[in-house]
Structures are given as C-alpha cells and as structure tokens.
Amino acid sequence: MPTRDSAWPQGTPCWVDCQVDDTGKAREFYANLFGWEVMDSPADSGGYLMALRNGKPAAGIGPKPEGMPMPSAWTTYFAAGSADDIAGKVTAAGGQVFMPPFDVMDVGRMFVAADPTGGVFGVWEAKAHTGAGIYNEHGAYCWNELHTLGYQAAQDFYRKVYGWTYNEIGDGANFIYSTFTPGGDPAGGIMDASKTGQDMSYWLTWFQYDDVDAALARAAELGATVMMGPDDSPFGRMGVLRAPQGEVFGVIDTNVTVGEPPTGT
Incomplete structure (x- = not known):
C-alpha cells in the first residue's frame, strides 16, 4: 500500500x-x-x-x-x-x-x-497537512492529466512554472500525449484534446479501482453517469464518470492491461 x-x-x-x-x-x-x-x-x-x-x-x-x-x-x-x-x-x-x-x-x-x-x-x-497520505491504491488517486485545447502552450507554461520535462508517448497525429516529470519518475500527463470534440481544458483525476466494471455499475446505482468505458488500454481498464452533482473523474484498474504502451513518435 x-x-x-x-x-x-x-x-x-x-x-x-x-x-x-x-x-x-x-x-x-x-x-x-x-x-x-x-x-x-x-x-x-x-x-x-x-x-x-x-x-x-x-x-x-x-x-x-x-x-x-x-x-x-x-x-x-x-x-x-x-x-x-x-x-x-x-x-x-x-x-x-x-x-x-x-x-x-x-x-x-x-x-x-x-x-x-x-x-x-x-x-x-x-504545513500540518502534507497532502495525500495514500496513492496508487484502490480508492486513492493514481494519475492526473491535463486535457488541453492548447497543447504546446500548456507544456510551455508548466515548464516555466514548475520546470517539468516531457516524454512524448503519442503517435504525433491521432494521439498526442506526453508524460511530465518534475524530477524522477513521470507524475502525470498532458493530452492534446483539440481533436476530441472537447470544448474546454481541464485537469482530470484518475482513481485506482480494482474492478472497473464493478465501479461503473456501482456508480450508476448511486446516481452517476457513465461517460466512457469500460475500455481496455495498455495502461489499464478504465472508465470516466460524472458524479450526481456533475464533477467528472476517471477510474482505472492498472492491474488489467491490454496491448503494449506507446513509445512515442
């Protein structure tokens, strides 16, 4: 844990x-x-x-x-x-x-x-609250990614503010995505959302869930809307939910992967 x-x-x-x-x-x-x-x-x-x-x-x-x-x-x-x-x-x-x-x-x-x-x-x-005390665990956040309508501008901004470096893992055309690193291991991602039909830029929080199908079903029972999934990927089986009051978040089971992770252009 x-x-x-x-x-x-x-x-x-x-x-x-x-x-x-x-x-x-x-x-x-x-x-x-x-x-x-x-x-x-x-x-x-x-x-x-x-x-x-x-x-x-x-x-x-x-x-x-x-x-x-x-x-x-x-x-x-x-x-x-x-x-x-x-x-x-x-x-x-x-x-x-x-x-x-x-x-x-x-x-x-x-x-x-x-x-x-x-x-x-x-x-x-x-200070007294140091932040998350649990992560990458069932029921805790495991990934944060920016869906942006200005991919290069976003990368430049966070590089200037936090000194992030980037690793491009998309194909450069249909899937434009980079992981960012403050120092050490990748800490999150930035995705070019300009070709996906989205109308705003936003940070998406992903929570680890050890059975995504069960998560989507349970969330729907509790009044949430399933916006995407369940879908398999090289990173995990995933889905995106809109909670009953409207906030959007993702659930992903990183233990269930299909295919090889992209390695960039």
Missing part, C-alpha cells in the same frame, strides 16, 4: 479535492463508491471534509466558494515549497491567479489558478 507522511516534491500532484453544492450528498456517494471514511473538519474549516482510505488522507470534499459561480469539479493540487513564489511564476508565464495565496489555518498555504489554455489547478504549500 503506497503511503506518504512527508511533503511531496515541488511540482508533483500532491492532493485532490472536489467542490460541490452539497457536501453531505458527496460524502455519501464517495463513501459508498470508494469505501472512504469521510471525517468532519474543525468548525472554522468552512465545511471542508477529509476522506480517509485505510486511515490515510486520500481526498477532500468541500463546498463551492460563496459568490463564485462554478460547476462542481475535482481539482488537482501541485506541491510547492513556496506558494507565493509559484504564484509569481504563474502570472509571469501568462496564467491567472484567482486570488492571492492564503493560509488555511495551520495546515498549509494555497491558491487556485488557471493555465493560459484554461486548465484550473491548485497549488499547495504543505
């Missing part, structure tokens, strides 16, 4: 949470789907809920910010040694910081931003 108790390296996906209209309904949905134990946070936390998997922090569930109309969504957070430093780099690279970095009690410092192609992400400077 991959676990972590220290802060994640800068530029690495370190946390995921969803913003919804009704946190109570989201708690029930995800607890039933992923087996999470969803804990209440302190009274001054604004109604934020912490989801645990095997006793380790797995994800958050929070209410949408007041006065900021937005769809329900999952947000990927990237680790930062200094949120203020990364906020400056985001602005300099052409991104948008929605509000200046702010402290979240004693647990961390954060902000939410958008890259120049419209992909929204969070930045987390760890």
